[in-house]
Amino acid sequence: MISFSFCRSFQVALLTVGSALAFSSCSDKPDAAQTLPYYGERDVRPRADGGPADTIFAAIPTFTLTNQEGQTITNQTFAGKVYIADFFFASCPSICPKMQSEMLRVYEQYKDNPQVVFLSHTIDPAHDSIPVLRDYAERLGIKDASRWHFATAPHDTIFRLAPRYFAAAQKDSTVAGGYAHSGAFALVDSDRHIRGVYDGMVKEKVDQLIKDLPVLLREEAAKQKKAQ
Amino acid sequence: MKPRIQPILVLRALAVLAGGASVVGCFSNRQNEGAKLYASHCSNCHGAAGEGLQRLIPPLAGADYLVKNRSGLACLVRKGMQGPLIVNGVDYNQVMPAADTHLTDSQITNILNFVQTSWGNKGEIFTIREVSEQLRGCGASDGQ
Numbered sequence: 238m239i240s241f242s243f244c245r246s247f248q249v250a251l252l253t254v255g256s257a258l259a260f261s262s263c264s265d266k267p268d269a270a271q272t273l274p275y276y277g278e279r280d281v282r283p284r285a286d287g288g289p290a291d292t293i294f295a296a297i298p299t300f301t302l303t304n305q306e307g308q309t310i311t312n313q314t315f316a317g318k319v320y321i322a323d324f325f326f327a328s329c330p331s332i333c334p335k336m337q338s339e340m341l342r343v344y345e346q347y348k349d350n351p352q353v354v355f356l357s358h359t360i361d362p363a364h365d366s367i368p369v370l371r372d373y374a375e376r377l378g379i380k381d382a383s384r385w386h387f388a389t390a391p392h393d394t395i396f397r398l399a400p401r402y403f404a405a406a407q408k409d410s411t412v413a414g415g416y417a418h419s420g421a422f423a424l425v426d427s428d429r430h431i432r433g434v435y436d437g438m439v440k441e442k443v444d445q446l447i448k449d450l451p452v453l454l455r456e457e458a459a460k461q462k463k464a465q
Numbered sequence: 466m467k468p469r470i471q472p473i474l475v476l477r478a479l480a481v482l483a484g485g486a487s488v489v490g491c492f493s494n495r496q497n498e499g500a501k502l503y504a505s506h507c508s509n510c511h512g513a514a515g516e517g518l519q520r521l522i523p524p525l526a527g528a529d530y531l532v533k534n535r536s537g538l539a540c541l542v543r544k545g546m547q548g549p550l551i552v553n554g555v556d557y558n559q560v561m562p563a564a565d566t567h568l569t570d571s572q573i574t575n576i577l578n579f580v581q582t583s584w585g586n587k588g589e590i591f592t593i594r595e596v597s598e599q600l601r602g603c604g605a606s607d608g609q
Contacts, residue, residue, distance in 0.1 A: 330562040335509040338518045376520040438509075 271452055273424070276403065276431040296429040297401055302358070302388035305370040310356075310386055312429060317461070319453055320354040321446070322423045323437060324395070324404045326361035326416060327373045336420040336437040337377060343422075343447055344385060352454060355385035358398065360406045360416050362389045403434045422446060427457055499579030502572055506564055515584045521559055523552035526584035535589070539599035542573050569609040570597045 277295025284291060302310050323340060325333045340355065347353040359365035365373075370387040379385045389395075399406040402423040409417035424433035424446060433449050435442040504513070510522045517524035525531065530552045531538065545563040549556055568576070574596040581588030600606035 328560055330510070330560055332509060334518050334522050337521075338512070341519070373521070378519045 272456060273432040273449055273453055276423075276434055294430045295401075297425060297431070298398070300390070300394065300398055302386070302390045302394075303367065304382050304386040304388050305367060305374045306382040307367050308382065310388060314386075315354055315356075315425070315427070317427050318352050318354050319427060319432075319450070319457060320356050320425050322356045322358065322402045322404075322425060323421065324358045324360050324399050324402070324406050324418050326359050327365045327369050328361065329416070332418075332420050332438055336422075339437050339440065339443045340422065341377060343443060343450075344379075346447055347450065348384060350454075351384070352457070353450065354383075357385070357387050358395050359387070359389050360395055360399070360418055362392055362395060365389055403431065424449060424453065426453060427460070498572065499575035499577075500583075502568070502576045503579050503583075506568070507576065510561075515580065515586075517552075520555055520557065523550070523555070523557045525580050526586060528552050531580065531586070531588055536599060538577055539570075539573050539591075539596045540603035540605060542576060543568065543600060543605045544603060567607075570600055570606055571609060573600070 275294040279295065280293040282291045282293060297312065299312055304310050321340070321343060323336060325337060337357070340357070344355055359370065367389065370389060374382065374385065374387045379387075390398075396406060399418070402421065402425075404419050404421040404423065406416065406418040408415065420437040422435045422437045422443070423431050424435070426432050432453055433446060435446045437443060507525075511517055511525050512522075515524055515526035515528075517526075523530065530550070534541075541561070543564060545561045547560050549558045551557070571593050574591050574593045577591045577596065580586065581590060597606045597608060
């Protein structure tokens with residue numbers, strides 16, 4: 238009985254702490270001016286006219302990939318949109334299923350919003366042919382390739398792109414599947430800047446991504462309004 | 466400021482620790498080995514709740530495969546598998562790797578029993594003897 242009552246009081250204590258936490262998070266007012274940071278190196282260029290210097294943020298380089306439908310995709314495919322990128326391979330036995338199930342969770346929340354696009358690069362282009370990628374996408378439940386691209390490109394192209402998205406990827410015969418790679422998800426804005434990097438293996442980090450997306454979308458909406 | 470620890474609370478906690486071991490779900494003990502091994506070896510693919518992943522990774526929760534292929538489960542955990550298989554009428558075709566570190570016969574028994582009794586599964590429990598026998602059948606028993 239003692240232990241039973243302890244369990245109960247323990248639960249009560251947990252509940253108390255939990256509600257206190259919930260309360261404090263409720264009292265955090267959403268900050269309208271909140272913006273996401275810029276990732277990567279930046280360059281400050283003085284202006285010729287002596288005005289305030291321009292800050293040049295790191296940007297995703299131009300790329301040409303092919304998706305699961307055999308369509309060519311480039312930076313232009315993502316023009317005016319934000320996208321979330323990761324690196325995986327179809328036969329990956331270790332972290333990919335977890336990563337892609339977390340990515341799927343983000344996708345489910347934003348699948349009706351064409352402003353948000355998903356891009357998974359294979360790091361094993363030799364195995365992951367277009368039919369293999371199509372099969373993978375279909376098995377994951379992704380019917381519309383324009384919403385979530387599963388993309389391939391020559392090996393060197395992919396491995397040059399990966400670090401630009403803060404995703405380490407390399408051949409490693411000592412790990413299961415033959416490739417070592419990080420489970421990073423990168424959030425990219427419509428100007429090709431990385432605005433968030435999240436560990437796709439950790440639910441709480443992916444929750445943060447889900448929370449950050451509206452912040453970026455608000456910024457994008459304001460930018461478009463300004464441009465009009 | 467020195468942190469003050471109230472002796473009565475310490476005593477109460479000790480009493481509870483002593484009594485708590487008997488309460489399932491309140492404290493961890495070796496009975497949870499199967500759950501821990503599942504979390505470190507299996508859950509990345511099969512999911513924390515045995516739910517699998519769409520049509521890529523088969524579920525373990527409510528999987529008819531566990532009943533239909535009971536005699537092959539120990540070797541499946543030790544050696545992994547490749548090629549198409551059907552679970553609850555859905556076809557899957559991914560590689561399941563062998564365990565990334567060596568698992569003893571008794572650890573495999575604990576994993577299997579965790580799966581057999583979790584997420585609503587009510588499968589028949591494995592004994593270590595049965596698991597060792599299955600593993601001998603695929604030349605993979607370590608007798609431990």
